[in-house]
Amino acid sequence: MFKNPYNSYIKLFLISFFIVSFIFLSGMKYEYFQLRFFILLLLVPCIFKFYLDLKAKNYNFLIYFLLLFITLFVHTGLNLYHEQVELTNYSLFGIIFLLSIFTISYYYFDYINDNIDFIIKFFIVIFLSSCIYAIYDYHPDAEHFCGGILVLNPSIEQIELFGLRVSDVQLSFREYIFPENSHLGMIAPSVVAYFIYKITNQKFSMSSSFLMIIFITICFIVKSSTTLYVGTVLSLVSIILFNFKVFNKKTLISFFILIVFSITILLSDSECRARFVPTYGEAIDFSKVEMAAPGAASFSSSTKSIDDIKSDRVIDGINKDLANKIENTMNTSGNLSSGVYFHALIIAKKSIIEKPFGWGINRYDQAFSHYNKIQPAKIERLNFYNNKDGTNNLVKIVVELGIFSIIFFLFCFLFLINNNISIELKLFYLPFIITQSIRGAGYFNGGFLLIVFIMLFTYISVYKKNS
Numbered sequence: 001m002f003k004n005p006y007n008s009y010i011k012l013f014l015i016s017f018f019i020v021s022f023i024f025l026s027g028m029k030y031e032y033f034q035l036r037f038f039i040l041l042l043l044v045p046c047i048f049k050f051y052l053d054l055k056a057k058n059y060n061f062l063i064y065f066l067l068l069f070i071t072l073f074v075h076t077g078l079n080l081y082h083e084q085v086e087l088t089n090y091s092l093f094g095i096i097f098l099l100s101i102f103t104i105s106y107y108y109f110d111y112i113n114d115n116i117d118f119i120i121k122f123f124i125v126i127f128l129s130s131c132i133y134a135i136y137d138y139h140p141d142a143e144h145f146c147g148g149i150l151v152l153n154p155s156i157e158q159i160e161l162f163g164l165r166v167s168d169v170q171l172s173f174r175e176y177i178f179p180e181n182s183h184l185g186m187i188a189p190s191v192v193a194y195f196i197y198k199i200t201n202q203k204f205s206m207s208s209s210f211l212m213i214i215f216i217t218i219c220f221i222v223k224s225s226t227t228l229y230v231g232t233v234l235s236l237v238s239i240i241l242f243n244f245k246v247f248n249k250k251t252l253i254s255f256f257i258l259i260v261f262s263i264t265i266l267l268s269d270s271e272c273r274a275r276f277v278p279t280y281g282e283a284i285d286f287s288k289v290e291m292a293a294p295g296a297a298s299f300s301s302s303t304k305s306i307d308d309i310k311s312d313r314v315i316d317g318i319n320k321d322l323a324n325k326i327e328n329t330m331n332t333s334g335n336l337s338s339g340v341y342f343h344a345l346i347i348a349k350k351s352i353i354e355k356p357f358g359w360g361i362n363r364y365d366q367a368f369s370h371y372n373k374i375q376p377a378k379i380e381r382l383n384f385y386n387n388k389d390g391t392n393n394l395v396k397i398v399v400e401l402g403i404f405s406i407i408f409f410l411f412c413f414l415f416l417i418n419n420n421i422s423i424e425l426k427l428f429y430l431p432f433i434i435t436q437s438i439r440g441a442g443y444f445n446g447g448f449l450l451i452v453f454i455m456l457f458t459y460i461s462v463y464k465k466n467s
Contacts, residue, residue: 012115016122018042019112022101023447024123024187027179036444042104049107061106068102075404076360085366090388094362097444105453110461112454116428117198120191124211127177131218134175146181146226146265146272172222182439185227186446188219189235189431196258197427200250220261226275226337229262231435238434239426242416246423273330278318280339280379318342336381341391341439343382347371348395351402358402362443364390367399393440393448408452415455420462429455 022039029035053061072095080087112119178184195212198204204212219228236255240247247255266272327333334342350371351359359367368387377383390396397405412433415421432451443449 012118013122015042015108015111016115016119019108019119019450020123020126022450023119025126025177026441026445026447027183028177039104039450040100042108043100046103046107050103061103064106065099065102069099072098072361075358075401076363079355079358079360079363088363088366090365091360091362094443098361098449101444101449102453105450106457109454109457113425113458116194116424120194120428121208121211123191124215128211128214128218130176131173134173138173146224146229146269146275175223178223181223181225182227183441183446184219184223185225185229185231186436186440187432188228189231189435190428192216192219192232192258193235193239193255193431194424194428196254197247197251197424200254201248224265226266226272227435227439229266229272230438231431233259233262233266234438235431235434238416239423239430243423243426270332274332274335275338275341277327277330277332277334277338278323278342279327279334280336280342280382318346336385339379339382340385343377344386344391344395347390348398351399356402358398358400358404361400364388364396364399389440389442389445391440392436392438393443394437396440396442397437411456411459415459418459418462420466421458425458 018039018041021035021037026034026036050061053059076087076091076095172181175184192215195204195209195215199209199212236259240252240255244252347368351367355367365388368390372383390399397408401408412430416426416430429451432447433455436446436448440446440448
């Protein structure tokens, strides 16, 4: 029977768009509709595929699905019973969404693995189109972020605040796909690592290489972030360390240059260093500070020394002496990002001690509310920010799964060291996990959950083929 070649192109285009919408466009929203929901359309063919499996007496998916469903049901149910509370709509929808992504991953992991090149190029075209329009309809973005090109703004009086010169602003433009630079930073290390490997192994055309160079330039020059630099360093170092022999000299040199460049920016840029400092507070009024010498007792309730102010800015649960040493070493104070981040780490610490078996999937918000009611943060806004995603997926997973989170990270390590898994798959998938474990926005943003399940079914497939 004659097959229309256009049907395969349409199929590739549609499936790729659904995948791109979930992995790369998850931050795009229109009223209540979010582009990432497009991926749920793949459930329709999945139902048909499941029917054919049952007809062929292939029960693999049914077994996997039931195992996951029962595990989630028992773990969450025991937590709800122990706490004597009801399952919230947020948690319920999260579980349903998780099971849906699990289903899609099972039936499409091979297809996605075979078409990563097209999926990434599809995203690059969309992203660069967004950048072109953003430059045409120019609006300045955040004035201060990690990395980038510094531009002196003479209209702002220069003030020195713990090493941060507020008159230094970064060259940037407002882009429409990623609301924050860190959101781009959550997915960029995977794309960058994958493309550098392809380019240095001459597996890409000149046009594809040119697009990639533009993408890397935008990421590291005008849309950079601490997430991008740290994610790039940790991802490349981890993958090289356990897969050194598979890389040629060109690839290793390219990766090494990128690692050194990223570390240099992280150490030299005060905005980058600020993300590692466990302090955060309101702006300091130096007219009140100057009346008291550093280290001296304050003269009144409204007048404090520098040391007192620094002490007030330490996040609850962090050792003050250690925090001040870090601040002095980094030569900069923390900021809102670091405050929210360290506050989440403290919640994870309390949770693993009080509830070592976890709170249940997608119930981080319950843990966040619980611990903030017991001991509210002295900086009020920290009691509300990132109350669902934990600022990073490591914290979210540890709080929700407790000691069972070890299974997840052990699996990621086994995927990393498995010699039978293609290095291209490792370079694309693992940076998602590594980067979003240090700075993520939950399971359903940045493609995290989809990537995890694709890795799982890829690992199972490879294991079966080689056993």
